[in-house]
Amino acid sequence: xxxxxxxxxxxxxxxxxxxxxxxxxxxxxxxxxxxxxxxxxxxxxxxxxxxxxxxxxxxxxxxxxxxxxxxxxxxxxxxxxxxxxxxxxxxxxxxxxxxxxxxxxxxxxxxxxxxxxxxxxxxxxxxxxxxxxxxxxxxxxxxxxxxxxxxxxxxxxxxxxxxxxxxxxxxxxxxxxxxxxxxxxxxxxxxxxxxxxxxxxxxxxxxxxx
Numbered sequence: 144x145x146x147x148x149x150x151x152x153x154x155x156x157x158x159x160x161x162x163x164x165x166x167x168x169x170x171x172x173x174x175x176x177x178x179x180x181x182x183x184x185x186x187x188x189x190x191x192x193x194x195x196x197x198x199x200x201x202x203x204x205x206x207x208x209x210x211x212x213x214x215x216x217x218x219x220x221x222x223x224x225x226x227x228x229x230x231x232x233x234x235x236x237x238x239x240x241x242x243x244x245x246x247x248x249x250x251x252x253x254x255x256x257x258x259x260x261x262x263x264x265x266x267x268x269x270x271x272x273x274x275x276x277x278x279x280x281x282x283x284x285x286x287x288x289x290x291x292x293x294x295x296x297x298x299x300x301x302x303x304x305x306x307x308x309x310x311x312x313x314x315x316x317x318x319x320x321x322x323x324x325x326x327x328x329x330x331x332x333x334x335x336x337x338x339x340x341x342x343x344x345x346x347x348x349x350x351x352x353x
Contacts, residue, residue: 177275
């Protein structure tokens with residue numbers, strides 16, 4: 144199977160997985176939901192991070208395939224960064240989060256005002272306002288991911304613009320690759336969901352075209 148067929152197959156599979164997640168959360172029809180049911184929240188947490196990583200790798204492949212990342216192509220990309228719906232749709236994060244090294248951390252604990260309320264040995268209660276804010280962030284990321292998958296070419300143009308600007312200005316820290324080395328964010332040694340297989344295929348594809 145050639146790279147084009149693998150790309151299209153993994154993109155279709157990822158759109159299907161994310162669309163099903165939106166539907167299960169009741170968000171497919173554009174409904175406004177603040178707090179997710181517990182089982183839906185767990186489903187989103189299981190899928191979201193590896194799905195975002197897989198999408199980033201497809202965007203990198205699209206940028207390479209369409210030549211958007213080629214040197215000297217910056218002028219053709221000016222003004223082509225897609226805007227969110229009404230300016231409210233969050234932008235999909237094009238860069239992998241930096242890898243954290245807990246062993247180098249100077250301390251640990253909950254951020255001020257975000258400590259859980261412990262009322263029993265086996266029970267941890269979280270302030271409803273914190274839970275709502277957390278779920279709203281998850282929902283925003285899920286919607287941004289879905290929108291990005293439906294506009295891979297637009298995201299590839301957006302990525303090329305960002306990279307061209309960084310190269311031109313010598314931005315510090317100079318991070319010119321959106322993908323971090325090693326295992327991608329959301330990687331699981333033991334695959335427990337279809338998205339794990341999708342991420343593995345997308346990671347291999349991105350490495351192949353790099």
